[in-house]
Amino acid sequence: CQKDLLTPDSETQVSTLDLAQFSTVARIDGQVRGLYTGLRAADFYGGRYIVYNELRADNYVAQSSNSVTATQTYAYTLGNGAQEVNGFWASAYNTINRCNLFIEGMAAKGNAVIGDATGKNYIAEAKMIRAICYYSLLTLYARPYYDGNGSKPGLPLRLTGNSVSGNFDLARSTVAEVYTQVLKDLNEAEIDLPANYSTALNNTIRAHKNTAIAYKTRVYLTMQRYADVVTEANKIVPLVAPFTATSGVAHALQADITNVFKTPYTTTESILSMPFVSGTENAAGQSALGSYFFGVVLYSMNPTGIIADAGWKSTDKRRSFIGSRSGFTVLSKYPTLAASNYADYVPIIRYAEVLLNLGEALARSTTSVNPRAVALLNAVRNRSDATTTFLVTGFAAPQALYDAFLKERNIELLGEGFRSPDLLRLGLTIPGKESIPAVLPSSPLYIWPIPSSELLYNKLMTDNL
Amino acid sequence: QTRIITGTVTDKMDGSSLPGVAIMVVGSNNGIQTSADGKFSLKVPTGAQSLKFTYVGYLSKTLTVTGNVINVALEQDSKQLSEIVVTGYGTQRKADNVGSIARVSSKELENKPVQSFDQALGGKAAGVQITIPNGVLNNPPVIRIRGTNSISLSSFPLIVIDGIATFTGDASGSSAAGNALASINPNDIESIDVLKDAAAAAIYGSRAANGVLIVTTKKGKSGKATVSYDAWVGSVKPRNLEPLLDAFQYTDLKNEALKNFGTYNTGPTGTRAFFALTNDASGNPINTNWYDYIYREGFSHSNTVSISGGNESTSYYLSGNFTAQEGIIVKNDYNRKSGLFKIDHKEGKMFLLGGKISYTNQENLAATSSGSLPGEAFGTGGLGRLAIVTAPNVAPLNPDGSYSIFNATTIGRMGNVGSDVGFYNPSTVIDLDRSNNELNTVQSNFYLQANLTPWLNLKTVYGIDYILSDNDAFFNPINGGSAASLGSAAKSLNKNKRWVWTNTAQADYTFSEKHNFSLLLGNEQQRSESDGFSGSRTTLSDLAFDNYAAGFATPATAGAVGENYLVSFFSRFNYDFNKKYFLTANLRQDEYSAFGANNKKGIFYGVGIGWEIAQEKFWTKAGLDNLFTTFKIRGSYGTIGNFSGLGNLASYSFYGTGLYAGASTLVPTQTGNDQIGWETSDKLDVGFNFGILNDKITVEAAYYKNSLGGLIYNVPQVPSAGLPSTPQINIASMYNKGYELTVNADPVRTNNFSWNTSLNISFNENKITSLSQGIDQFLTTTSGLESASISRVGSSLGMIYAVPTAGVDPATGRRIFIEKATGKKVLYSHNITTSGFLRWSYEDGTAAPVISINDAQVAGNTQPKFVGGFSNNFRYKKFDLTTTLTYQLGFSIYYGTNAGLRDQRFWNNSTDMLRRWTTPGQITDIPKLNFTDNVSNGSSFPIDVNIYKGDFVKLRNISLGYTLPTQFLSKAKISSARLYVSGDNLLILTKYPGSDPEVSSNGNSTSSLGVERNSVANGRTLTAGLSLKF
CATH class of the missing domain: 2.60.40.1120 (Carboxypeptidase-like, regulatory domain)
Incomplete structure (x- = not known):
């Protein structure tokens, strides 16, 4: 008998005995990158998370009735058992657990292998990613922060790593408690993240200080903490044009927005994007943005949505993202086809968003029309449409400027997953489309239900009502 | 003188x-x-x-x-032939055996229109349930011995062929199924012994809880060489396909659905949507029956030649088989060439040696996915589904002969506007795609036995079992699964290699003529390794080439390796006193590489006792011997194990590699369990056998209870815990208990006429007694989408789980659902823009919560209460007639296909929809049509409307033969000749409305049987054949 054959070693995977996954620098490096691939998963920024937030709003009409490709989200017929409701939840929490395991493993072994300085950077990346996960979950599964100032049920807040089976019952923290953790992670990440990387690629696909700052502007905006948006944004947005970050990576708007959405996808405007590489790192067919909005035309542009806006001129460069395919008007922002495996980079944060976050926060911070806010609005508009310039005097009341920002975001960030969160953070009605009626903020459909699998197995979990 | x-x-x-x-x-x-x-x-x-x-x-x-x-x-003498049973590492006189062993002989397996022997076992042995899940050729049947004995692992029995535990399951990596057991020509099989209880099966230790099938192939008999030639030709046709709407009905009903939904629009601009007939080249409306393009009548033939013979010291058996079979799906073909050579030799008084070599080449061919293998039910391109979903008012070809396509993944809409009318164009994928598999199998062994004394022998056997599986696929660039990628081709090769080395010592000794002892000691090692490589390429450069080797860009490759090792010691002790009192004890220790670090070694045992009452004096004194020839009471108990289906490395937690913008990544991939071990089955078996009227009638009866413990269950963890996979834990328990009865009778035996008959019936009850802490139920999906199966503590595995309904509201034509929390009726309105109804409302019109799978209730048992078979053989002079009935009774089926057949998206529908609700006051079971409505009829979540009783009695086989008189044959030096015709699956008595109550979408799954979703039907086969002996 050959006793050694009774204890086989894997020839393809790293067993976790003795924390072997932290035993070499290469493995630790690999794990950090692996945290990002959690964000990039098909159910998350691999496309579906953005798809869901787009389809909930009014800019598309369905050309498919396949529930596998999100028609239930589109038509507000979701139940707790829906694939998207369960899939995105699992994907985000899987990534959170990767971060938790990584943070603990670095303390137990990894820091000693790789050195404390690099270890600190890496842990900060893990915290950054964890914050993105929790924030993204909040946008779909919890009532917006404005509703009761975060007092509504939030998420189970998990900050320790799980590696074997166990009793994982955990009740929901409040929305505010989850936001507190998100901000704590982002603040700590800002301190420990490197200012920049040596390549444009890494400055785009890995988190650095400005990534944490930029993301905080989004989080505070969602919480309607406008003064904090301004404080954070001011770290990377000068008071006056040209709006270019003066510390860390020199983020700036590109002169031509279309350069942001094509090879090599690594301009200084892209603060964080998820990379795809045709052949080796493909976007999944039924998840990729290019498949939903362009290649397969599962959803075409709603003729009465934002594309019908008269103020969005036909000469606006951003109109070039509205194309035609198979006889439909479609979003062509992600034009890579199945033959090239939908290998468009997916943006998570762009500098344009930070400018709009800051501008809107400035606008909403005062009762008058804030000139810097108008300047920021113009920076985004004029980059694509030099013929339209907003004037401070053009806004009769602050509300008009708020509305202008909301519309500018709808145009600028179309197809990037902002429309539904923008409506929700402000408690606005989600407009209807085709035969789908509008959804009032008071409706249970305003947010997603809690996944049936979480309700079934987590005895302390409660559903959204 | x-x-x-x-x-x-x-x-x-x-x-x-x-x-x-x-x-x-x-x-x-x-x-x-x-x-x-x-x-x-x-x-x-x-x-x-x-x-x-x-x-x-x-x-x-x-x-x-x-x-x-x-x-x-x-x-x-049919009885004498079954005198011996094979017990694993040996044989025994059936009369001496106290275990529960059923034997199926070669006669019942030969010359059947099947690909593998297991397909022919249905109804042949009590306690053995065989289900043929669909009409895809060479698809492994579902085999259950005394119920389903596992939850997360496999419940498939251990198959031992000539002493070597063999590979089972689907060895194909393509859309064509490739049953690993089809490598054996069924005509080469001498017998199959089914070990059912602990006394019989414990000798196989940790692998025997699902029962053991011991397959013994034929060997030479001493005497003049006998040449046999067996041939049959056959034809198979689909049976009982669901009737579908034709083009005219489809167009009318879909337009009605659009109008009801408020989106019918023939206007010149805007969002036009309507369905319309299209004329073909000769000006007639296109009316396509897609069944004609997807199903066919398949023709098959099989030829086997064998030579066997020998002298006193050496005997041999050589056979060759060629069979070419066509299935009922176009391009689904099966070809096998096989050869078996066996030789046994006696050298002097002491040594016996010999061995076998068998080589088989099989081709499992398919154009594309049938949609019927496990996991394929909702595949967009599954042919079973395309046949029923594609609109009948479009044609596969444009008038110019080109394929009618709308875009890369959908068929052309022709006159229909504003909606898809199908998924892939069936003709494009059938004509241009292929998904083929080739299996090369080598099974060989060599043995040496030394008879040291008349009562003691030593034996060593070394055997190999290799399966090399080649797969070759092409997907066209015009329309179908890879058209968006401009075509693709894939190849893969998987090597599965196993060796088994067994050493035994066997002693048989009789003291004082009455004390018969037998002792077996043995050691066995089994080593299995697998290694695979696969590549795929996309973007075809020239449509003229469809080979992987030519004209593609963008390659992608992958591989897989695996290994396991099992080392065992075993012993069997038999004792009988004067053939009156019997004792058997088996003991086996297994060490297996896949078990957790501290859990590698397990000990298994089985003990059986028997009492032949007919040998007792009081029996004869009472005169019972006049009636009973034999009467034996027996019982056994033991604990054996199961690890079939356990991953080679299930005990480890892993991080696996990937890429992030070209740089390597390492992420958690598996949640291991270092405590993982075997599942246990405590088997109790009691029964009796008797023969009456000089064994004219024999009866075997048994009661059994298998108490299953430590069942491995993929214990679902809270999703927000974020574990990378669901860990396997030995946690659940369950039991199967039941009765088996087999009656064989030989009522008439005269020179000109004889009749013998065999009836078997098994009753089984399956119940889950515990799952894991905190979890008392779980759902199992069909192909990851539809949760129609629930398993919960206190009931059977895989009950149907569906939302109750209460018909159709006669006033408004809306489907009525029942809310679980309140029991109230909730009416669904798919149209809420023009109907004035809320989407979900109570009868009084007030808003009701959304009805979903959360409102489902347990609604039916999918495991039959009774299964069995009934065979009759008649002979009149030179004619013989055999009939085999099989039956499964007392179970339900979730007919998910029906939900698709009534789905109100563009899908074609069954003719049921002709009785849809149209007028207030109308009483009907079909709701008002609303375009895109996938809720009312069960597509969105399972509803009770689609549950049907599955009970069936099937005329599995009827065969009529004629043996030619010898005088005609002797001139041709033919010693015997028999001609026969035979029909399989000719008649099914059932209330199930689908094509076949045996059809199942989830293959060998333990917890989601009894669900049918888009599977292809089983066929009906007619064969004619000839058997010659020279």
């Missing part, structure tokens, strides 16, 4: 001559054997009255000497 008597001894059944028949002059020691051609010549004293003819396997015959020529026809 003597005289010489001559004659010929033949087989009564087929007229062939019998060599080696012993002929004795009654009352003397004078005797002789027949020669190779069955002739004899014997000197007999004048005073001798009679001769006795005896031959192994035949009924003896004594004839009075009347003339100088005596020709004798001996009749086969």
Whole structure:
């Protein structure tokens, strides 16, 4: 008998005995990158998370009735058992657990292998990613922060790593408690993240200080903490044009927005994007943005949505993202086809968003029309449409400027997953489309239900009502 | 004074001559054997009255000497043939065996229109349930011995072929199924012994909890070489396909659905949507029956030649088989070429040695996915689904002969506007795609046995079992699964290699003529390794080429490796006192590489006792021996294990590699369990066997209870815990208990007419007794989408789970659902823009919560209460007639296909929809049509409307044969010839409305059986054949 054959070693995977996954620098490096691939998963920024937030709003009409490709989200017929409701939840929490395991493993072994300085950077990346996960979950599964100032049920807040089976019952923290953790992670990440990387690629696909700052502007905006948006944004947005970050990576708007959405996808405007590489790192067919909005035309542009806006001129460069395919008007922002495996980079944060976050926060911070806010609005508009310039005097009341920002975001960030969160953070009605009626903020459909699998197995979990 | 008597001894059944028949002059020691051609010549004293003819396997015959020529026809003794049972590492007289073993003989397996022997086992043995899940060729049947004995692992029995535990399951990596067991030509099988209880199966230790099938192939018998030739031709057709709407009905109903939904629009601009007929080139409306493009009548043939023979020291068996079979789905073909050579040799008085070599080449061919193999049910391109979903008012080709396509993944819309009318164009994928598999199998062994003394032998056997599986696929760039990627081709090769080395010592000794002892000691090692490589390429550069090797860009490759090792020690002890009291004890220790670090080693045992009451004096005193020839009571108990389906590395937690912008990544991939071990089955078995009227009727009855513990369950963790996979934990328990009854009778046996009959029936009850802490139920999905199966503590595995409904509201035509929390009726309105209804409302019109799978209730058992078979053999002169009925009773099926057949998206529908609700006050079971409505009829979540009783009785086989008279054959040197015609699956008595109540979408799954979703039907087969012996 050959006793050694009774204890086989894997020839393809790293067993976790003795924390072997932290035993070499290469493995630790690999794990950090692996945290990002959690964000990039098909159910998350691999496309579906953005798809869901787009389809909930009014800019598309369905050309498919396949529930596998999100028609239930589109038509507000979701139940707790829906694939998207369960899939995105699992994907985000899987990534959170990767971060938790990584943070603990670095303390137990990894820091000693790789050195404390690099270890600190890496842990900060893990915290950054964890914050993105929790924030993204909040946008779909919890009532917006404005509703009761975060007092509504939030998420189970998990900050320790799980590696074997166990009793994982955990009740929901409040929305505010989850936001507190998100901000704590982002603040700590800002301190420990490197200012920049040596390549444009890494400055785009890995988190650095400005990534944490930029993301905080989004989080505070969602919480309607406008003064904090301004404080954070001011770290990377000068008071006056040209709006270019003066510390860390020199983020700036590109002169031509279309350069942001094509090879090599690594301009200084892209603060964080998820990379795809045709052949080796493909976007999944039924998840990729290019498949939903362009290649397969599962959803075409709603003729009465934002594309019908008269103020969005036909000469606006951003109109070039509205194309035609198979006889439909479609979003062509992600034009890579199945033959090239939908290998468009997916943006998570762009500098344009930070400018709009800051501008809107400035606008909403005062009762008058804030000139810097108008300047920021113009920076985004004029980059694509030099013929339209907003004037401070053009806004009769602050509300008009708020509305202008909301519309500018709808145009600028179309197809990037902002429309539904923008409506929700402000408690606005989600407009209807085709035969789908509008959804009032008071409706249970305003947010997603809690996944049936979480309700079934987590005895302390409660559903959204 | 003597005289010489001559004659010929033949087989009564087929007229062939019998060599080696012993002929004795009654009352003397004078005797002789027949020669190779069955002739004899014997000197007999004048005073001798009679001769006795005896031959192994035949009924003896004594004839009075009347003339100088005596020709004798001996009749086969079916009982004597089943005298022996194979027990694993040995054989035993059936009369001495106390275990529960069922035997199926070669006669029941030969010349059947099947690909593998397991498909022919249905109804043949009590406690053995065989289900043929669909009409895809060479698809492994579902085998259950005494119920489903596992939850997360496999419940498929261990299959041992000539002493080597073999690979099972689907060995194909393509859309064509490739049952690993089809490598054996069923005509090469001598017998199959089914070990069911602990006394029989414990000798296989940690692998035997699902029962064991021991397959023994034929070997040579000493005597003149016998050449056999068996051939059949057959034809198979689909049966009982669901009736669908034709083009006219489809167009009308879909337009009605659009109008009801408020989106019918024939206007010149805007969002136009309507369905319309299209004329073909000759000006007639297109009316396509897609069944004609996807199903066919398939033709098959099989030819087997074998030579066997030998002398006193050496015997041999050589056979070759070629079969080419066509399935009911176009381009689904099966071809097998196989050869088996066996030789057994006796060297001197001490040594026996020999072995076998078998090589089989199989081609499993398909154009594309059938949609019927496990996991494929919702595949967009599954042919079973395309046949029923594609609109009948479009054609596969445009008038110019090109494929009608709308875009890369959908068929052309022709006159229809604003909606898809199908998924892939069936003709494009059938014509241009392929998904083929080739299996090359080598099974070989070599043994050496030394008979040290008359009562002690040592034996060593070394065997190999190799399966090399090649897959070759092409997906066209025009329309279908890879058209968006401009075509793709894939190849893969998987090597599965196993060796088994077994060493045994066997002692058999009798003391004082009454104490019979037998002891077996053994050691066995089994090593399995797998290694695979696969590549795929996309973007075809030239449509003229469809080979992986030519004209593609963008390659992607992958591989997989695996290994396991099992080392065992085992022993069996048999004792009987004067063939009256019997004892059997088996013990086995297994160490297996896949078990957790501290859990590698397990000990398994089984003990059985028997009492042959008919041997007792009080029995004869009571006169019971007049009625009962034998009467044996037996019982057994033991604990054995199961790890079939356990991953080689299930005990480890892993991080796996990937890429992030070209740089390597390492992420958690598996949640391991270092405590993982085998599942246990405590098996209790009690029963009795008796024969009455000189064994004219024999009865076997048994009660059993399998208490299953430590069942591995993929314990679902809270999703927000974020574990990378669901860990396997030995946590659940369950039992199967039931009764089995087998009755064999030989009521009539005359020269011209005989009838024998066999009935078996098994009753089984399955119940889950515990799951894991905190979890008392779980859902199992069909192909990851539809959760129609629930398993919960206190009921059987895989109950149907569906939302209750209460018909259709006669006033408004809306489907009525029942809310679980309140029991209230909730009406669904798919149209909420123009109907004035809320989407979900109570009867009073107030808003109701959304009805979903959360409102589902347990609604039916999918495991049959009764399964069994009923066979009859009649012979009248040279004619023989055999019928086999199989039945499964007391279960339900979730007919998910029905939800698709009534789905109100563009999908074509069944003719049920013609009775849809149209007018207030109308009473009907079909709701008002609303375009895109996938809720009302069960597509969105399962509803009780689609649950049906599955009970069936099937005429599995009927076969009529004629044996040609010998005088016609002798000139051609043919010793026997039989012609026959046979029909399979000709008749099904069932209330199930789908094509076949055996059809199932989830293959060998333990917890989601009894669900049918888009599977192709089983066919109906007619065959005609010929068996010749030279």
